[in-house]
Each structure stands twice: as structure tokens, then as C-alpha cells.
Amino acid sequence: MIRKKIQIALVMMCLALFPLYGQKQTPPEGGKPKNFTLPEIENFKLDNGLQVSMVHYGILPKASLQLVLRVGNINEKPDEVWLADLTGDMLKEGTTTLTSRQIAEKAADMGGSVDVSVGPDQMNMGGSVLQEFAPDMVQLMADMVEHPAFPETEIGRLKKNMLRRLTVQKNQPRSQAIEKFDAVLYGDHPYGRIFPTPTMINSYDLQKVKAFYLANYGAKRAHLYIVGKFDGPAVRKAVEAAFKDWKPGSDPFILKPSPKSEKKVYLIDRPGAPQSTIYLGLPVADPSSPDFLPLMVMNNLLGGSFASRITSNIREDKGYTYSPHSQVTTHYRDAYWLEVADVTTKFTGPSLKEIFYEIKRLQQEPPSAEELKGIQNYMAGTFVLRNSNPGSIINQLAFMNLHGLDASYLRDYVKNVYAVTPEQVQEMARRYLKTDRMTIVVVGDKKVVKRQLRPYGKIVL
């Protein structure tokens, strides 16, 4: 204990005498990189158009299954917000031969559950089960998506749940921010409608749900992923048997948005709030663009990773916030860059100042080769992680399929990441992060923050 104290004292002295820095040990480099081979993907297609990808991966005795359908909020009319979600919820309420309880119990007997979630472009249905039950899970999922019972008795309860969820969510600062941000960018496009009104929810009935289902569900829009441990031939046989009679349905509905952004500050009052929730961003290149990967490199360096510039600045240097991060949110043929931060109220203006400072600094000066190399290593490393877990393998394949990226995306990813130059990173920041066009949404205490926001654009209340 005493020895240790002395050691600490010495360390503290070293730190005080900064020039001694050079005497620090350098971390060991580690060994030789090991080969990473992407897991092999077995693809096939049924006559009705259903696409299937199977990947044998890992050692844990479980299989993950997801049916991803090109149906989502994009398919809703202006007065139908969350109708896609309600339709998804109804799938769990029973099939023509099983009650909701039987569905839940069947899935539980396989060590899993069937979860349904609906997003802007896609809905996901599936779960993970003990490996020996993968064929049974295929059958259950097929039954749920092909033969929903849509029982009249349950819709009232689901609508009540939806109304409660709406009320609760709309009170969260981040929900308020994203609702405004997306509305500003997308206007009348479905991507701009995050929340329904209670009136809309009250208007939904079985007829609307069935019509939505009939118009949008079908094999041509679907891709089934099975990743993990499972008996390949048995699962394939189960897929063919369970899905062969599913109607092909219609092709995916495509409605490309024309997102807009201008330099304005949308202030949503949250009286007495100890923090301001900041959403700041604008439209950028989508995943089908050759700029997308360099843009991701730029994003990771600027705000998308723990050691990134914005996070280092407003968290680790200034202490304005706990969990700032930047990201690129993607839709089909559409994307926007976004910095999100919940900052201490009195540092709302200073946080914006630092975020813009970091964006401009990157626009004015390319990063050093060393800083870029660090980010490239990080992206190459996390690429391996993304491909070494059943759930994330599915997410990545679904991402590629939505955006029409072929096998070369995976094969060349690491090579392409390393090909990005410091000048390209600078160019991406210049081309896309136009500071005079940033949409800023702040959810915070108006009487305190309004004045702080003045330098950053016209304030819209």
C-alpha cells in the first residue's frame, strides 16, 4: 500500500512536469493481424419472389431469423401515420389457426419470441431461437405474415396502447426534437411525419388495417435472413414449404423525398429544463453514392466515435454534455447527417459554437494522416465486429439489400475505407456540411436559451 502511494506521487509529479512526457512508455504494438474471412452467404429465391439468405455462423446453439419487408411508414397516407405500426402489431394477435397466446407459447417453447417492428422503409419480424427449432420458427413466422386473423376483438386495445405510447413519447425531449427536425427536412413526404394525432389513431379500424396489409404485404417485398447455428437443408426445406404459397404482392413502393434545409433555429420550449436537446444537421449523400463511404469516414472522425473531434471537445474538454454523437441517418435513396447532444442549459450557445468550430476546422484543414489512420483502423475493426454476431450480420445484409449494394460492398469495404485520403475527408466536410444551411432544433428552456441561439440563425418558435 505504501509502495503504491509513492508510485502514485511520482506519477503525479511527472504529470506536473510536462516535459517528462517523453519518458512515457509506448504501448506494445501487438502481434500479427489475423485473417478475417467474411462468413459465407447462401442465397436463394422462391418463385413468388421471396429472397432468402442463410449464414452459418458462430458457436452458440442459437439461430436468429428475421423477415424484412419493404413496407413501412413510407406507405402511409398523410392521415394514416402509424397505420403501418398498427398493422404490424395486429400480426401478433393471431393467425387463422393460432391465437395470440398460442403464438407466444409456441415461440417460447423454441426459446424465443416473435417480435415485430416497423420503420420508415421496412418492417422486421422475427427473433432468435434454440438451433433445433429454426425450421419451426420459419413455419411460425410464415403463418403470422401470410395468414393473420386480424381479430376485431383486439384492435381497440391496441389503439388504446398506441394512444398511450403517443402521449408518453411526445413528452420526451428527443422525440420532440426529431419530430421537428424530420418535419422541417421532409415537409409533406412520409419521412416528415413521425407522430400521428390522436384523431388519426381513433379513426383506424380493421378495414384500414386489412387494406394496408393487402396493398403492401407480399413475397416480392420480402427477404428472409437466417443466421447462426441451424440445420441448413432442414431450414431450406421449411422455408420452401412454408412460404411457397405466399402471394407475390406488389413491388416496393418508391417515393423519393426532396429534403430541404436552411439556416434556422427551431426552438421548442421546455420550461425549466436542465438541459437543451440539440439536433443539428442537413441532407447528405445516401448509401448508393460513391461519396457515402468517405462521408462515413469523415463522420467518424468529426463526431461519430468516442475519440472524435466534437465529442473530445464538448464532452472531454468542456464537460457540456454526456453523450454527444453524430450519425448519418439513411432511408431508401436518402440520407441526412445529424449531430445530437443533450447539453447543460447554460452552455447551449457555447455548445453550438464548438460544434460549428469543429466542422469549420475540418473544412479548412485536412486531418493529419495519423488521425485519419486511427479512424480507418477503427472502422476496419468495427467492420469485423459487425460481421461477427448474428444480429449484426442480419442488419448489415438488410442494409445492403435495401440500398442495392452488391457483394463488393462487403468484400471491398476495408480496402475502400483505407483508400480515403485526408483531402477527401476535408472535401466531404466542405461539400456536405454547409454551415450556412444547417437545420438546428433545440428543445430547451426558452427564457434562458433564446438569447444564446441568436447567432446561429433565425429563431422559429
Next chain:
Amino acid sequence: MRPQRLIFILLAVSLAGLLSCGKQQSAFQVPVEYHKLDNGLKVVLSPNHTAPTVVVAVYYNIGFRIEPKNRTGFAHLFEHLMFQGSQNLGKMEFIRLVQKNGGVLNGSTRFDFTNYFEILPAHKLETALWAEADRMKGLAINQANLDNQRAVVKNEVKVNVLNRPYGGFPWLDMPQYANENWYNAHNFYGDLKDLDATTLKDAKNFFHTYYAPDNAALAIVGDFDPAEALQMVRKYFGGIPSVQLPPKPDISEPEQTKEKRFVKKDRLANRPAYAFAYHMPERNTPEYYAMGLIDQILLQGDDSRLYQALVQEKGYTGRISGGINLLGNMFNYNGPMLWMGNLIHDPSVPADSITAVIDREIAKISSRPVSQKTLDRAIVKIRSDLYDTMGGFFGIGEADLLAAFALFDDDPGRINDIEPEFRKITPQQIMETAKKYLRPTNRTILILEPQAGS
């Protein structure tokens, strides 16, 4: 399918060479190699060559439960400080080191431990071990670092609790209401005043008291050679001196004899919420394993009794969540614990009608033995959950169990014994455990009263 599984068990056996014969075994076996260095550091190695990645996790046997009494929130603040600088790595250098080597990292503070972990490309194992050893050797931070992280932590509390409807409900609130012993019942995130009062001296004392090899476990999971790894561990950690640990305070909870009921007003929430908590049986007893299965029967999944009753049948809520140890799982704690559940409902549903449904469902399992089918389903679910836990976050879940079992039980091999322990439980034991622990007099009900307009 069967041959596949067989191959895999053989592989695991040959790697581990440690499986005790004669015991009933899990269907799935994790290789476990366990060593202790002379300075007391517990080292658990679990090779798995699926992907060229490696998890390095260092667990210190100090959680927020036993942090200093006048310094609530200190264990967590201190976790932040461990990223601020050590002998050879200055501010931000630890984070950059991991990131630029292609890895991710994090740390967390729980009831009974604080952990730090990295997931890196496999060939960077030595780099990670060196860095973790460096910060185990000593903290090198200054006042500016402390001020900075205090501000960061205060922002963490604001974003997760103070500016969030239902913030802290029930995970942070319930232990404070349900428990009587200060160690279990204080605000773990910390009173902002206590955080403000923290000094560099507190940090140094805390480090010297708890951050030492004899109070830690190191788990390595992933693609590595155990002999080589052990050599590196000895090289970097072997010379770190051990300390005299203070006696552990009495963290036991008195037996509850009366139902407790509290109302919390939430000025940001706009719908009422309800939470219940029962004190758990002591860890690792048959009753504890029975409670794990009761949790599956009553609360986990859409097939569970409370979901079926409260969501499907009554329509009181859309979702009920909860479990054993909301800040982890039923394995990674070491002291009194609660089994909890919570839901958000409409004002038209009185809290008493929720309690009535819970009592009705508990009565069904405490008045007669459950069917074998019900028990089998619970076992399938818990097995499946366990595998998900192990695989979670690229192997961190497995490292977590190994480190927790090393720290708390001096037996990381327990990871392979959990499943058989659940299989031993009988319908009779389920009934007796439910009767003994799921009684109103062992329960706390916390009602959240919304104060925001809708």
C-alpha cells in the same frame, strides 16, 4: 443438427480440459481456464476462434453499493476518472489507443463491481493488457480532469433522470424505497451536492483502497492462445502490488414484515406508472434458481402470465418489463437484490386493480405446483436467454459472467453449472419459493403520479 452439436462439445472439452465429470452438464459448454497471480489477480481465459477478435475485461470488486456514505455517486464518478489518465496514458490517450487499434471500449458501475472492457482485433491483445495494467498501477489525474468528468456525470444524470419523464423509474428509485440498509438504499447515481463535494483526495483514497489486483478479476474471451495470453498477463500485471482490503461492511437487508407502498410525483410524466419489487432469496440457493424460473413464468416474454393477464386479457398496458437486477442480470451481483416489474397505464386504471391481477397470478403458482410443461418452457427460455447473454455485445456477456463468478464465487467455471442448477428445480420448489417470497409482506409498490399535463 445433432452431429454438429456433438462436435462442438468435444471441441469445448478439449479446449477446456476442466470440466468436472459426474456433474450434470449443460448442453453448451464454455471453455474456462482459471489462474490466480501471486498478487491475487484472478485471471479467466476462454478461447473461442469464431472471429479474429478479443474481449479484455477488468472487473473491480467495488460497486456503488459500498461507496463512501457522504459521497453518493462516487463509485460511478470514479469509473469516469479511470479514463482520464494513468502513468503512461494521458487524457484521451486510452480511448484513442483502443480506437486507433480498431476497437471499442466502455466501462460501467453496478451494485457490486465496476468494469472496464475493450473489444479489439485479436492481435491487439497485448496492447489492451498493457493499457489495463497501466491504469491498474495508478491514476494520474488533475483537478481539471475531475472538474470535467464531474460536469460530464452531472449531464449524464440530467439526460437519464432529471430531464426525462419516468427518469430513474423504477431502476434507480425502487432500491431506495424497497431497501432499509443504507448500502442498498442510497441514490447510486449520486446527489449532485455530493458530486460537487468530491475532491482529488477522495479519488486517490478510493483508488488506493479498492483498485488493486487482489480486488480484481481479468477475463479474456476470444481468439487467442491461452498460454501466450497468460504470459502477457503475468508480464504486465504480475508486478502490481496487492493491498490490504478494508473489511466489507454489512450489506444485509432485514427481513421485510409489512408491505410498503410509496407514491412518487413525476413532473415530466403524463401517464401514471406502477412498479412492484420483492426481495430475492439469497444468491445461489435452490430458491434463487427457482426465482429465476418464476421470473420466466410470470414476467419474461409474451407468453408470461403477467403479460397475458395485464396486456392481453385486461388491456391495462401495452408492455410490462422487469426482472432480477435491472442493472445487469440475475448472475452479476453479490448481495441483497430485488425482483421487479413495471408498467405505464392510463389514469382510468387504479393501481389496486393492477395489484389484484398480480396477486391473482402469484396465487396460481404459490397455491399449487405448476405443470411440468410450464416448468419445461421456463427452462427452455432461461437457457436461450443465457446463450443470448453470453453472446451479447461481441462476447462481453460471456466475459461478464466469467469475471463476476471469479470475483464473487472464486469459481468462473460456474458458467457451465448454471443450466443444470435450473434443471434441478421441481414444480414443488417453484410453489414453495413463490409462497415464501412472493408474499405481500415482502413487497414494495411504487406508484408514479404524473404531474405534467397531457
